[in-house]
Amino acid sequence: MSLATTQEQHALQNTTRRFLASASPLTRVRAVMDTPTAFDAELWERMSTELGAAGLAVPEEFGGAGLGYQEVSYLAEEAGRALAPSALLATVGLAVPALMTAPDEARAALLPRIADGSAVATVAWQAPGDSWSASTTAARATAGTRGWTVSGAFSPVLDGAAAAVLLVLAEAPGGPAMFAVEAGDPGVRIQPLAALDQTRGLARVDLVDARATLVSSPGGGREALSAALAHADVVLASEMVGGAQASLDMSVAYARVREQFGRPIGSFQAVKHKCAEALVEIEGARAMARYAAWCAEAAPHELEQAAAVAKATAAEAYFRAAGDNLQIHGGIGVTWEHDAHLYFKRSKASLMLFGDVGAYRRRIADLIGI
Structure with a gap:
Protein backbone atom coordinates (compact mmCIF):
# COMPACT_ATOMS: atom_id res chain seq x y z
CA MET A 1 0.00 0.00 0.00
CA SER A 2 1.20 3.50 -0.84
CA LEU A 3 0.74 6.90 0.75
CA ALA A 4 0.59 8.48 -2.71
CA THR A 5 -2.85 9.44 -3.97
CA THR A 6 -4.08 7.00 -6.61
CA GLN A 7 -6.15 7.98 -9.63
CA GLU A 8 -9.14 6.22 -8.08
CA GLN A 9 -8.79 8.13 -4.79
CA HIS A 10 -8.40 11.41 -6.64
CA ALA A 11 -11.52 10.63 -8.66
CA LEU A 12 -13.44 9.73 -5.49
CA GLN A 13 -12.48 13.02 -3.86
CA ASN A 14 -13.41 15.12 -6.90
CA THR A 15 -16.68 13.25 -7.40
CA THR A 16 -17.58 13.72 -3.73
CA ARG A 17 -16.80 17.44 -3.91
CA ARG A 18 -19.03 17.93 -6.94
CA PHE A 19 -21.78 15.79 -5.45
CA LEU A 20 -21.87 17.68 -2.13
CA ALA A 21 -21.73 21.07 -3.85
CA SER A 22 -24.92 20.08 -5.65
CA ALA A 23 -26.70 17.90 -3.07
CA SER A 24 -25.75 19.73 0.13
CA PRO A 25 -25.02 23.43 -0.41
CA LEU A 26 -24.76 25.51 2.74
CA THR A 27 -28.30 26.78 2.22
CA ARG A 28 -29.50 23.19 2.66
CA VAL A 29 -27.15 22.67 5.62
CA ARG A 30 -28.73 25.68 7.33
CA ALA A 31 -32.19 24.18 6.83
CA VAL A 32 -31.07 20.90 8.41
CA MET A 33 -29.63 22.84 11.37
CA ASP A 34 -33.19 23.77 12.34
CA THR A 35 -34.24 20.12 12.73
CA PRO A 36 -33.98 18.24 16.06
CA THR A 37 -31.58 15.60 14.72
CA ALA A 38 -29.26 17.87 12.68
CA PHE A 39 -29.16 14.99 10.21
CA ASP A 40 -30.06 15.00 6.52
CA ALA A 41 -31.56 11.55 5.91
CA GLU A 42 -32.05 12.14 2.19
CA LEU A 43 -28.44 13.26 1.79
CA TRP A 44 -27.12 10.21 3.64
CA GLU A 45 -29.24 7.91 1.49
CA ARG A 46 -27.84 9.52 -1.66
CA MET A 47 -24.27 9.47 -0.33
CA SER A 48 -24.71 5.76 0.38
CA THR A 49 -26.27 4.83 -2.96
CA GLU A 50 -24.46 7.22 -5.32
CA LEU A 51 -21.05 7.45 -3.62
CA GLY A 52 -21.08 4.20 -1.65
CA ALA A 53 -20.12 6.20 1.45
CA ALA A 54 -21.73 3.96 4.08
CA GLY A 55 -20.15 0.80 2.69
CA LEU A 56 -16.70 1.98 1.65
CA ALA A 57 -14.94 0.13 4.48
CA VAL A 58 -17.43 -2.74 4.76
CA PRO A 59 -16.14 -6.07 3.38
CA GLU A 60 -17.64 -7.14 0.07
CA GLU A 61 -19.18 -10.29 1.56
CA PHE A 62 -21.37 -8.03 3.70
CA GLY A 63 -22.49 -5.78 0.87
CA GLY A 64 -19.75 -3.15 1.03
CA ALA A 65 -17.09 -1.93 -1.37
CA GLY A 66 -14.28 -3.70 0.49
CA LEU A 67 -12.03 -0.63 0.38
CA GLY A 68 -10.31 0.96 3.36
CA TYR A 69 -9.94 4.05 5.45
CA GLN A 70 -7.62 5.70 2.94
CA GLU A 71 -10.63 6.03 0.64
CA VAL A 72 -12.84 7.03 3.58
CA SER A 73 -10.31 9.76 4.43
CA TYR A 74 -10.65 11.39 1.00
CA LEU A 75 -14.43 11.30 1.18
CA ALA A 76 -14.44 12.60 4.77
CA GLU A 77 -12.26 15.57 3.83
CA GLU A 78 -14.89 16.67 1.33
CA ALA A 79 -17.70 16.06 3.82
CA GLY A 80 -15.90 18.35 6.26
CA ARG A 81 -15.33 20.96 3.58
CA ALA A 82 -19.09 21.03 2.91
CA LEU A 83 -20.17 20.73 6.58
CA ALA A 84 -22.31 17.83 5.36
CA PRO A 85 -24.87 16.86 8.05
CA SER A 86 -24.40 13.15 7.40
CA ALA A 87 -23.79 10.05 9.50
CA LEU A 88 -20.30 9.46 8.11
CA LEU A 89 -18.43 9.89 11.40
CA ALA A 90 -20.92 7.98 13.54
CA THR A 91 -21.54 5.12 11.13
CA VAL A 92 -18.30 4.67 9.17
CA GLY A 93 -15.97 6.13 11.79
CA LEU A 94 -17.39 4.45 14.90
CA ALA A 95 -19.90 1.69 14.16
CA VAL A 96 -18.26 -0.16 11.26
CA PRO A 97 -14.88 -0.72 12.98
CA ALA A 98 -16.66 -1.63 16.23
CA LEU A 99 -18.35 -4.47 14.35
CA MET A 100 -15.30 -5.80 12.53
CA THR A 101 -14.45 -8.19 15.38
CA ALA A 102 -18.09 -9.20 15.92
CA PRO A 103 -19.24 -12.79 15.34
CA ASP A 104 -20.08 -13.58 11.72
CA GLU A 105 -23.79 -13.89 12.53
CA ALA A 106 -23.89 -10.38 14.02
CA ARG A 107 -21.89 -8.89 11.14
CA ALA A 108 -24.14 -10.59 8.59
CA ALA A 109 -27.20 -9.14 10.32
CA LEU A 110 -25.93 -5.56 10.73
CA LEU A 111 -23.27 -4.68 8.16
CA PRO A 112 -25.47 -5.08 5.03
CA ARG A 113 -28.03 -2.69 6.57
CA ILE A 114 -25.26 -0.20 7.27
CA ALA A 115 -23.56 -0.62 3.88
CA ASP A 116 -26.66 0.18 1.83
CA GLY A 117 -27.47 3.23 3.95
CA SER A 118 -30.78 1.88 5.23
CA ALA A 119 -29.60 1.88 8.86
CA VAL A 120 -27.63 4.65 10.55
CA GLY A 220 -14.08 -7.78 24.46
CA GLY A 221 -16.04 -4.55 24.59
CA ARG A 222 -13.13 -2.25 25.32
CA GLU A 223 -11.12 -3.74 22.46
CA ALA A 224 -14.03 -3.05 20.10
CA LEU A 225 -14.41 0.47 21.49
CA SER A 226 -10.68 1.16 21.12
CA ALA A 227 -10.82 0.13 17.45
CA ALA A 228 -13.88 2.30 16.92
CA LEU A 229 -12.29 5.38 18.49
CA ALA A 230 -9.02 5.03 16.57
CA HIS A 231 -10.84 4.81 13.23
CA ALA A 232 -13.18 7.63 14.24
CA ASP A 233 -10.14 9.82 14.93
CA VAL A 234 -8.98 9.17 11.36
CA VAL A 235 -12.36 10.16 9.93
CA LEU A 236 -12.71 13.19 12.20
CA ALA A 237 -9.18 14.40 11.43
CA SER A 238 -9.94 14.16 7.71
CA GLU A 239 -13.20 16.06 8.16
CA MET A 240 -11.35 18.79 10.07
CA VAL A 241 -8.75 19.12 7.32
CA GLY A 242 -11.57 19.71 4.84
CA GLY A 243 -13.19 22.30 7.08
CA ALA A 244 -9.88 24.04 7.65
CA GLN A 245 -9.21 24.17 3.91
CA ALA A 246 -12.67 25.63 3.29
CA SER A 247 -12.02 28.28 5.95
CA LEU A 248 -8.69 29.21 4.38
CA ASP A 249 -10.20 29.33 0.89
CA MET A 250 -12.90 31.63 2.21
CA SER A 251 -10.28 33.89 3.82
CA VAL A 252 -8.19 34.14 0.66
CA ALA A 253 -11.20 34.84 -1.56
CA TYR A 254 -12.37 37.65 0.72
CA ALA A 255 -8.87 39.11 1.14
CA ARG A 256 -8.60 39.48 -2.63
CA VAL A 257 -11.73 41.60 -3.01
CA ARG A 258 -12.06 43.48 0.30
CA GLU A 259 -10.27 46.82 0.02
CA GLN A 260 -8.98 49.09 2.75
CA PHE A 261 -6.84 52.20 2.31
CA GLY A 262 -7.27 51.83 -1.44
CA ARG A 263 -5.84 48.32 -1.77
CA PRO A 264 -6.97 44.70 -1.21
CA ILE A 265 -6.45 43.61 2.41
CA GLY A 266 -4.69 40.51 1.10
CA SER A 267 -1.75 42.74 0.20
CA PHE A 268 -1.12 43.56 3.87
CA GLN A 269 1.60 41.55 5.55
CA ALA A 270 -0.47 40.64 8.62
CA VAL A 271 -3.21 39.09 6.47
CA LYS A 272 -0.70 37.31 4.21
CA HIS A 273 1.03 35.82 7.25
CA LYS A 274 -2.24 34.52 8.68
CA CYS A 275 -3.11 32.77 5.43
CA ALA A 276 0.39 31.39 4.91
CA GLU A 277 0.64 30.04 8.45
CA ALA A 278 -2.80 28.45 8.19
CA LEU A 279 -1.77 26.77 4.93
CA VAL A 280 1.35 25.27 6.52
CA GLU A 281 -0.67 23.89 9.43
CA ILE A 282 -3.35 22.47 7.13
CA GLU A 283 -0.81 20.71 4.92
CA GLY A 284 0.77 19.13 8.00
CA ALA A 285 -2.62 18.06 9.31
CA ARG A 286 -3.57 16.57 5.94
CA ALA A 287 -0.35 14.56 5.84
CA MET A 288 -1.00 13.21 9.34
CA ALA A 289 -4.60 12.31 8.52
CA ARG A 290 -3.52 10.47 5.36
CA TYR A 291 -0.80 8.62 7.28
CA ALA A 292 -3.23 7.57 10.00
CA ALA A 293 -5.65 6.32 7.33
CA TRP A 294 -2.80 4.34 5.77
CA CYS A 295 -1.99 2.82 9.18
CA ALA A 296 -5.56 1.55 9.49
CA GLU A 297 -4.84 -0.89 6.68
CA ALA A 298 -1.06 -1.29 6.46
CA ALA A 299 0.21 -0.78 10.02
CA PRO A 300 -2.63 -1.39 12.50
CA HIS A 301 -0.16 -1.60 15.39
CA GLU A 302 0.62 2.10 14.78
CA LEU A 303 -2.97 3.20 14.24
CA GLU A 304 -3.91 4.36 17.74
CA GLN A 305 -0.87 6.64 18.04
CA ALA A 306 -1.06 7.93 14.47
CA ALA A 307 -4.78 8.60 14.76
CA ALA A 308 -4.34 10.50 18.02
CA VAL A 309 -1.61 12.68 16.49
CA ALA A 310 -3.77 13.27 13.41
CA LYS A 311 -6.78 14.30 15.46
CA ALA A 312 -4.82 16.69 17.69
CA THR A 313 -2.95 18.22 14.74
CA ALA A 314 -6.07 18.69 12.63
CA ALA A 315 -8.02 20.13 15.57
CA GLU A 316 -5.46 22.88 16.10
CA ALA A 317 -5.15 23.61 12.37
CA TYR A 318 -8.93 23.85 11.93
CA PHE A 319 -9.48 26.03 14.99
CA ARG A 320 -6.77 28.43 13.83
CA ALA A 321 -7.97 28.59 10.22
CA ALA A 322 -11.60 29.10 11.22
CA GLY A 323 -10.66 31.74 13.80
CA ASP A 324 -8.44 33.60 11.34
CA ASN A 325 -11.27 33.45 8.82
CA LEU A 326 -13.50 35.33 11.26
CA GLN A 327 -10.80 37.94 11.89
CA ILE A 328 -10.10 38.51 8.20
CA HIS A 329 -13.80 38.97 7.51
CA GLY A 330 -14.23 41.32 10.45
CA GLY A 331 -17.73 42.10 11.68
CA ILE A 332 -19.50 40.47 8.74
CA GLY A 333 -17.95 37.11 9.64
CA VAL A 334 -19.86 36.84 12.90
CA THR A 335 -23.26 37.69 11.45
CA TRP A 336 -25.77 34.86 11.25
CA GLU A 337 -26.13 35.33 7.50
CA HIS A 338 -22.44 34.68 6.81
CA ASP A 339 -21.10 31.12 6.72
CA ALA A 340 -17.80 31.80 8.50
CA HIS A 341 -19.24 31.24 11.96
CA LEU A 342 -20.57 27.82 10.95
CA TYR A 343 -17.02 26.62 10.32
CA PHE A 344 -15.77 28.20 13.53
CA LYS A 345 -18.44 26.41 15.58
CA ARG A 346 -17.68 23.12 13.82
CA SER A 347 -13.97 23.61 14.50
CA LYS A 348 -14.48 24.17 18.23
CA ALA A 349 -16.95 21.31 18.61
CA SER A 350 -14.69 18.94 16.65
CA LEU A 351 -11.72 19.95 18.78
CA MET A 352 -13.65 18.84 21.88
CA LEU A 353 -15.15 15.70 20.32
CA PHE A 354 -13.80 12.50 21.94
CA GLY A 355 -11.51 14.70 24.09
CA ASP A 356 -9.70 18.00 23.71
CA VAL A 357 -6.16 18.51 22.42
CA GLY A 358 -4.71 18.26 25.93
CA ALA A 359 -6.34 14.87 26.46
CA TYR A 360 -4.96 13.63 23.14
CA ARG A 361 -1.47 14.86 23.94
CA ARG A 362 -1.57 12.99 27.24
CA ARG A 363 -2.69 9.87 25.39
CA ILE A 364 0.13 10.24 22.87
CA ALA A 365 2.64 10.63 25.70
CA ASP A 366 1.33 7.45 27.33
CA LEU A 367 1.51 5.55 24.05
CA ILE A 368 5.14 6.47 23.43
CA GLY A 369 6.07 5.97 27.08
CA ILE A 370 6.97 9.47 28.27
Whole structure:
Protein backbone atom coordinates (compact mmCIF):
# COMPACT_ATOMS: atom_id res chain seq x y z
CA MET A 1 0.00 0.00 0.00
CA SER A 2 1.20 3.50 -0.84
CA LEU A 3 0.74 6.90 0.75
CA ALA A 4 0.59 8.48 -2.71
CA THR A 5 -2.85 9.44 -3.97
CA THR A 6 -4.08 7.00 -6.61
CA GLN A 7 -6.15 7.98 -9.63
CA GLU A 8 -9.14 6.22 -8.08
CA GLN A 9 -8.79 8.13 -4.79
CA HIS A 10 -8.40 11.41 -6.64
CA ALA A 11 -11.52 10.63 -8.66
CA LEU A 12 -13.44 9.73 -5.49
CA GLN A 13 -12.48 13.02 -3.86
CA ASN A 14 -13.41 15.12 -6.90
CA THR A 15 -16.68 13.25 -7.40
CA THR A 16 -17.58 13.72 -3.73
CA ARG A 17 -16.80 17.44 -3.91
CA ARG A 18 -19.03 17.93 -6.94
CA PHE A 19 -21.78 15.79 -5.45
CA LEU A 20 -21.87 17.68 -2.13
CA ALA A 21 -21.73 21.07 -3.85
CA SER A 22 -24.92 20.08 -5.65
CA ALA A 23 -26.70 17.90 -3.07
CA SER A 24 -25.75 19.73 0.13
CA PRO A 25 -25.02 23.43 -0.41
CA LEU A 26 -24.76 25.51 2.74
CA THR A 27 -28.30 26.78 2.22
CA ARG A 28 -29.50 23.19 2.66
CA VAL A 29 -27.15 22.67 5.62
CA ARG A 30 -28.73 25.68 7.33
CA ALA A 31 -32.19 24.18 6.83
CA VAL A 32 -31.07 20.90 8.41
CA MET A 33 -29.63 22.84 11.37
CA ASP A 34 -33.19 23.77 12.34
CA THR A 35 -34.24 20.12 12.73
CA PRO A 36 -33.98 18.24 16.06
CA THR A 37 -31.58 15.60 14.72
CA ALA A 38 -29.26 17.87 12.68
CA PHE A 39 -29.16 14.99 10.21
CA ASP A 40 -30.06 15.00 6.52
CA ALA A 41 -31.56 11.55 5.91
CA GLU A 42 -32.05 12.14 2.19
CA LEU A 43 -28.44 13.26 1.79
CA TRP A 44 -27.12 10.21 3.64
CA GLU A 45 -29.24 7.91 1.49
CA ARG A 46 -27.84 9.52 -1.66
CA MET A 47 -24.27 9.47 -0.33
CA SER A 48 -24.71 5.76 0.38
CA THR A 49 -26.27 4.83 -2.96
CA GLU A 50 -24.46 7.22 -5.32
CA LEU A 51 -21.05 7.45 -3.62
CA GLY A 52 -21.08 4.20 -1.65
CA ALA A 53 -20.12 6.20 1.45
CA ALA A 54 -21.73 3.96 4.08
CA GLY A 55 -20.15 0.80 2.69
CA LEU A 56 -16.70 1.98 1.65
CA ALA A 57 -14.94 0.13 4.48
CA VAL A 58 -17.43 -2.74 4.76
CA PRO A 59 -16.14 -6.07 3.38
CA GLU A 60 -17.64 -7.14 0.07
CA GLU A 61 -19.18 -10.29 1.56
CA PHE A 62 -21.37 -8.03 3.70
CA GLY A 63 -22.49 -5.78 0.87
CA GLY A 64 -19.75 -3.15 1.03
CA ALA A 65 -17.09 -1.93 -1.37
CA GLY A 66 -14.28 -3.70 0.49
CA LEU A 67 -12.03 -0.63 0.38
CA GLY A 68 -10.31 0.96 3.36
CA TYR A 69 -9.94 4.05 5.45
CA GLN A 70 -7.62 5.70 2.94
CA GLU A 71 -10.63 6.03 0.64
CA VAL A 72 -12.84 7.03 3.58
CA SER A 73 -10.31 9.76 4.43
CA TYR A 74 -10.65 11.39 1.00
CA LEU A 75 -14.43 11.30 1.18
CA ALA A 76 -14.44 12.60 4.77
CA GLU A 77 -12.26 15.57 3.83
CA GLU A 78 -14.89 16.67 1.33
CA ALA A 79 -17.70 16.06 3.82
CA GLY A 80 -15.90 18.35 6.26
CA ARG A 81 -15.33 20.96 3.58
CA ALA A 82 -19.09 21.03 2.91
CA LEU A 83 -20.17 20.73 6.58
CA ALA A 84 -22.31 17.83 5.36
CA PRO A 85 -24.87 16.86 8.05
CA SER A 86 -24.40 13.15 7.40
CA ALA A 87 -23.79 10.05 9.50
CA LEU A 88 -20.30 9.46 8.11
CA LEU A 89 -18.43 9.89 11.40
CA ALA A 90 -20.92 7.98 13.54
CA THR A 91 -21.54 5.12 11.13
CA VAL A 92 -18.30 4.67 9.17
CA GLY A 93 -15.97 6.13 11.79
CA LEU A 94 -17.39 4.45 14.90
CA ALA A 95 -19.90 1.69 14.16
CA VAL A 96 -18.26 -0.16 11.26
CA PRO A 97 -14.88 -0.72 12.98
CA ALA A 98 -16.66 -1.63 16.23
CA LEU A 99 -18.35 -4.47 14.35
CA MET A 100 -15.30 -5.80 12.53
CA THR A 101 -14.45 -8.19 15.38
CA ALA A 102 -18.09 -9.20 15.92
CA PRO A 103 -19.24 -12.79 15.34
CA ASP A 104 -20.08 -13.58 11.72
CA GLU A 105 -23.79 -13.89 12.53
CA ALA A 106 -23.89 -10.38 14.02
CA ARG A 107 -21.89 -8.89 11.14
CA ALA A 108 -24.14 -10.59 8.59
CA ALA A 109 -27.20 -9.14 10.32
CA LEU A 110 -25.93 -5.56 10.73
CA LEU A 111 -23.27 -4.68 8.16
CA PRO A 112 -25.47 -5.08 5.03
CA ARG A 113 -28.03 -2.69 6.57
CA ILE A 114 -25.26 -0.20 7.27
CA ALA A 115 -23.56 -0.62 3.88
CA ASP A 116 -26.66 0.18 1.83
CA GLY A 117 -27.47 3.23 3.95
CA SER A 118 -30.78 1.88 5.23
CA ALA A 119 -29.60 1.88 8.86
CA VAL A 120 -27.63 4.65 10.55
CA ALA A 121 -25.51 3.17 13.35
CA THR A 122 -23.56 4.77 16.16
CA VAL A 123 -21.61 3.78 19.27
CA ALA A 124 -22.54 4.79 22.83
CA TRP A 125 -20.18 4.33 25.76
CA GLN A 126 -19.85 7.49 27.87
CA ALA A 127 -21.97 8.21 30.92
CA PRO A 128 -23.59 11.65 31.25
CA GLY A 129 -20.95 14.09 32.50
CA ASP A 130 -17.98 11.78 31.84
CA SER A 131 -16.53 13.94 29.04
CA TRP A 132 -15.97 11.15 26.51
CA SER A 133 -14.21 8.92 29.04
CA ALA A 134 -13.59 5.46 27.64
CA SER A 135 -12.47 4.02 30.98
CA THR A 136 -15.88 3.72 32.65
CA THR A 137 -18.97 1.69 31.84
CA ALA A 138 -22.33 3.45 31.74
CA ALA A 139 -24.64 0.44 31.41
CA ARG A 140 -25.14 -3.10 32.61
CA ALA A 141 -26.14 -6.12 30.55
CA THR A 142 -28.17 -8.99 31.95
CA ALA A 143 -28.68 -12.42 30.41
CA GLY A 144 -32.21 -13.80 30.74
CA THR A 145 -34.35 -16.54 29.31
CA ARG A 146 -35.14 -14.39 26.25
CA GLY A 147 -31.57 -13.21 25.71
CA TRP A 148 -29.66 -10.11 26.72
CA THR A 149 -31.10 -6.86 28.01
CA VAL A 150 -29.21 -3.64 28.72
CA SER A 151 -29.99 -0.79 31.11
CA GLY A 152 -28.08 2.46 31.48
CA ALA A 153 -27.70 6.03 30.26
CA PHE A 154 -25.32 7.50 27.67
CA SER A 155 -24.65 11.14 26.81
CA PRO A 156 -23.63 12.61 24.47
CA VAL A 157 -24.17 10.06 21.70
CA LEU A 158 -23.08 11.09 18.22
CA ASP A 159 -26.08 11.05 15.84
CA GLY A 160 -28.02 9.18 18.52
CA ALA A 161 -31.36 10.64 17.45
CA ALA A 162 -30.82 9.59 13.83
CA ALA A 163 -29.56 6.08 14.54
CA ALA A 164 -31.50 2.90 13.85
CA VAL A 165 -28.86 0.75 15.56
CA LEU A 166 -27.05 1.61 18.79
CA LEU A 167 -23.84 -0.23 19.63
CA VAL A 168 -23.49 0.16 23.39
CA LEU A 169 -20.70 -0.72 25.80
CA ALA A 170 -22.11 -2.46 28.87
CA GLU A 171 -20.77 -4.35 31.86
CA ALA A 172 -21.52 -8.07 31.49
CA PRO A 173 -20.68 -11.14 33.59
CA GLY A 174 -17.52 -11.77 31.55
CA GLY A 175 -16.44 -8.12 31.56
CA PRO A 176 -17.34 -5.11 29.40
CA ALA A 177 -18.88 -6.16 26.10
CA MET A 178 -20.42 -4.49 23.06
CA PHE A 179 -24.12 -4.98 22.37
CA ALA A 180 -26.38 -3.98 19.49
CA VAL A 181 -29.70 -2.40 20.43
CA GLU A 182 -32.41 -1.43 17.96
CA ALA A 183 -33.39 2.21 18.47
CA GLY A 184 -37.05 1.29 18.05
CA ASP A 185 -37.06 -1.07 21.03
CA PRO A 186 -39.63 -0.10 23.71
CA GLY A 187 -36.84 0.11 26.28
CA VAL A 188 -35.00 2.85 24.37
CA ARG A 189 -35.55 6.55 24.97
CA ILE A 190 -33.60 9.09 22.88
CA GLN A 191 -33.53 12.82 23.52
CA PRO A 192 -31.73 15.21 21.11
CA LEU A 193 -29.32 17.63 22.79
CA ALA A 194 -28.58 21.26 22.01
CA ALA A 195 -25.05 21.63 20.67
CA LEU A 196 -22.58 24.37 19.76
CA ASP A 197 -22.20 22.82 16.30
CA GLN A 198 -25.70 22.72 14.88
CA THR A 199 -24.54 20.71 11.87
CA ARG A 200 -23.77 17.60 13.96
CA GLY A 201 -26.37 15.82 16.06
CA LEU A 202 -25.86 14.76 19.67
CA ALA A 203 -28.34 12.94 21.89
CA ARG A 204 -28.88 11.38 25.29
CA VAL A 205 -29.83 7.70 25.20
CA ASP A 206 -31.56 5.95 28.11
CA LEU A 207 -32.00 2.17 28.09
CA VAL A 208 -34.34 0.30 30.43
CA ASP A 209 -34.19 -3.45 29.90
CA ALA A 210 -33.70 -2.91 26.17
CA ARG A 211 -33.31 -6.11 24.19
CA ALA A 212 -29.74 -6.51 22.96
CA THR A 213 -27.50 -8.73 20.85
CA LEU A 214 -23.92 -9.46 21.87
CA VAL A 215 -21.60 -8.22 19.09
CA SER A 216 -18.20 -8.65 20.72
CA SER A 217 -16.47 -11.48 22.49
CA PRO A 218 -17.36 -11.72 26.20
CA GLY A 219 -15.15 -9.13 27.85
CA GLY A 220 -14.08 -7.78 24.46
CA GLY A 221 -16.04 -4.55 24.59
CA ARG A 222 -13.13 -2.25 25.32
CA GLU A 223 -11.12 -3.74 22.46
CA ALA A 224 -14.03 -3.05 20.10
CA LEU A 225 -14.41 0.47 21.49
CA SER A 226 -10.68 1.16 21.12
CA ALA A 227 -10.82 0.13 17.45
CA ALA A 228 -13.88 2.30 16.92
CA LEU A 229 -12.29 5.38 18.49
CA ALA A 230 -9.02 5.03 16.57
CA HIS A 231 -10.84 4.81 13.23
CA ALA A 232 -13.18 7.63 14.24
CA ASP A 233 -10.14 9.82 14.93
CA VAL A 234 -8.98 9.17 11.36
CA VAL A 235 -12.36 10.16 9.93
CA LEU A 236 -12.71 13.19 12.20
CA ALA A 237 -9.18 14.40 11.43
CA SER A 238 -9.94 14.16 7.71
CA GLU A 239 -13.20 16.06 8.16
CA MET A 240 -11.35 18.79 10.07
CA VAL A 241 -8.75 19.12 7.32
CA GLY A 242 -11.57 19.71 4.84
CA GLY A 243 -13.19 22.30 7.08
CA ALA A 244 -9.88 24.04 7.65
CA GLN A 245 -9.21 24.17 3.91
CA ALA A 246 -12.67 25.63 3.29
CA SER A 247 -12.02 28.28 5.95
CA LEU A 248 -8.69 29.21 4.38
CA ASP A 249 -10.20 29.33 0.89
CA MET A 250 -12.90 31.63 2.21
CA SER A 251 -10.28 33.89 3.82
CA VAL A 252 -8.19 34.14 0.66
CA ALA A 253 -11.20 34.84 -1.56
CA TYR A 254 -12.37 37.65 0.72
CA ALA A 255 -8.87 39.11 1.14
CA ARG A 256 -8.60 39.48 -2.63
CA VAL A 257 -11.73 41.60 -3.01
CA ARG A 258 -12.06 43.48 0.30
CA GLU A 259 -10.27 46.82 0.02
CA GLN A 260 -8.98 49.09 2.75
CA PHE A 261 -6.84 52.20 2.31
CA GLY A 262 -7.27 51.83 -1.44
CA ARG A 263 -5.84 48.32 -1.77
CA PRO A 264 -6.97 44.70 -1.21
CA ILE A 265 -6.45 43.61 2.41
CA GLY A 266 -4.69 40.51 1.10
CA SER A 267 -1.75 42.74 0.20
CA PHE A 268 -1.12 43.56 3.87
CA GLN A 269 1.60 41.55 5.55
CA ALA A 270 -0.47 40.64 8.62
CA VAL A 271 -3.21 39.09 6.47
CA LYS A 272 -0.70 37.31 4.21
CA HIS A 273 1.03 35.82 7.25
CA LYS A 274 -2.24 34.52 8.68
CA CYS A 275 -3.11 32.77 5.43
CA ALA A 276 0.39 31.39 4.91
CA GLU A 277 0.64 30.04 8.45
CA ALA A 278 -2.80 28.45 8.19
CA LEU A 279 -1.77 26.77 4.93
CA VAL A 280 1.35 25.27 6.52
CA GLU A 281 -0.67 23.89 9.43
CA ILE A 282 -3.35 22.47 7.13
CA GLU A 283 -0.81 20.71 4.92
CA GLY A 284 0.77 19.13 8.00
CA ALA A 285 -2.62 18.06 9.31
CA ARG A 286 -3.57 16.57 5.94
CA ALA A 287 -0.35 14.56 5.84
CA MET A 288 -1.00 13.21 9.34
CA ALA A 289 -4.60 12.31 8.52
CA ARG A 290 -3.52 10.47 5.36
CA TYR A 291 -0.80 8.62 7.28
CA ALA A 292 -3.23 7.57 10.00
CA ALA A 293 -5.65 6.32 7.33
CA TRP A 294 -2.80 4.34 5.77
CA CYS A 295 -1.99 2.82 9.18
CA ALA A 296 -5.56 1.55 9.49
CA GLU A 297 -4.84 -0.89 6.68
CA ALA A 298 -1.06 -1.29 6.46
CA ALA A 299 0.21 -0.78 10.02
CA PRO A 300 -2.63 -1.39 12.50
CA HIS A 301 -0.16 -1.60 15.39
CA GLU A 302 0.62 2.10 14.78
CA LEU A 303 -2.97 3.20 14.24
CA GLU A 304 -3.91 4.36 17.74
CA GLN A 305 -0.87 6.64 18.04
CA ALA A 306 -1.06 7.93 14.47
CA ALA A 307 -4.78 8.60 14.76
CA ALA A 308 -4.34 10.50 18.02
CA VAL A 309 -1.61 12.68 16.49
CA ALA A 310 -3.77 13.27 13.41
CA LYS A 311 -6.78 14.30 15.46
CA ALA A 312 -4.82 16.69 17.69
CA THR A 313 -2.95 18.22 14.74
CA ALA A 314 -6.07 18.69 12.63
CA ALA A 315 -8.02 20.13 15.57
CA GLU A 316 -5.46 22.88 16.10
CA ALA A 317 -5.15 23.61 12.37
CA TYR A 318 -8.93 23.85 11.93
CA PHE A 319 -9.48 26.03 14.99
CA ARG A 320 -6.77 28.43 13.83
CA ALA A 321 -7.97 28.59 10.22
CA ALA A 322 -11.60 29.10 11.22
CA GLY A 323 -10.66 31.74 13.80
CA ASP A 324 -8.44 33.60 11.34
CA ASN A 325 -11.27 33.45 8.82
CA LEU A 326 -13.50 35.33 11.26
CA GLN A 327 -10.80 37.94 11.89
CA ILE A 328 -10.10 38.51 8.20
CA HIS A 329 -13.80 38.97 7.51
CA GLY A 330 -14.23 41.32 10.45
CA GLY A 331 -17.73 42.10 11.68
CA ILE A 332 -19.50 40.47 8.74
CA GLY A 333 -17.95 37.11 9.64
CA VAL A 334 -19.86 36.84 12.90
CA THR A 335 -23.26 37.69 11.45
CA TRP A 336 -25.77 34.86 11.25
CA GLU A 337 -26.13 35.33 7.50
CA HIS A 338 -22.44 34.68 6.81
CA ASP A 339 -21.10 31.12 6.72
CA ALA A 340 -17.80 31.80 8.50
CA HIS A 341 -19.24 31.24 11.96
CA LEU A 342 -20.57 27.82 10.95
CA TYR A 343 -17.02 26.62 10.32
CA PHE A 344 -15.77 28.20 13.53
CA LYS A 345 -18.44 26.41 15.58
CA ARG A 346 -17.68 23.12 13.82
CA SER A 347 -13.97 23.61 14.50
CA LYS A 348 -14.48 24.17 18.23
CA ALA A 349 -16.95 21.31 18.61
CA SER A 350 -14.69 18.94 16.65
CA LEU A 351 -11.72 19.95 18.78
CA MET A 352 -13.65 18.84 21.88
CA LEU A 353 -15.15 15.70 20.32
CA PHE A 354 -13.80 12.50 21.94
CA GLY A 355 -11.51 14.70 24.09
CA ASP A 356 -9.70 18.00 23.71
CA VAL A 357 -6.16 18.51 22.42
CA GLY A 358 -4.71 18.26 25.93
CA ALA A 359 -6.34 14.87 26.46
CA TYR A 360 -4.96 13.63 23.14
CA ARG A 361 -1.47 14.86 23.94
CA ARG A 362 -1.57 12.99 27.24
CA ARG A 363 -2.69 9.87 25.39
CA ILE A 364 0.13 10.24 22.87
CA ALA A 365 2.64 10.63 25.70
CA ASP A 366 1.33 7.45 27.33
CA LEU A 367 1.51 5.55 24.05
CA ILE A 368 5.14 6.47 23.43
CA GLY A 369 6.07 5.97 27.08
CA ILE A 370 6.97 9.47 28.27
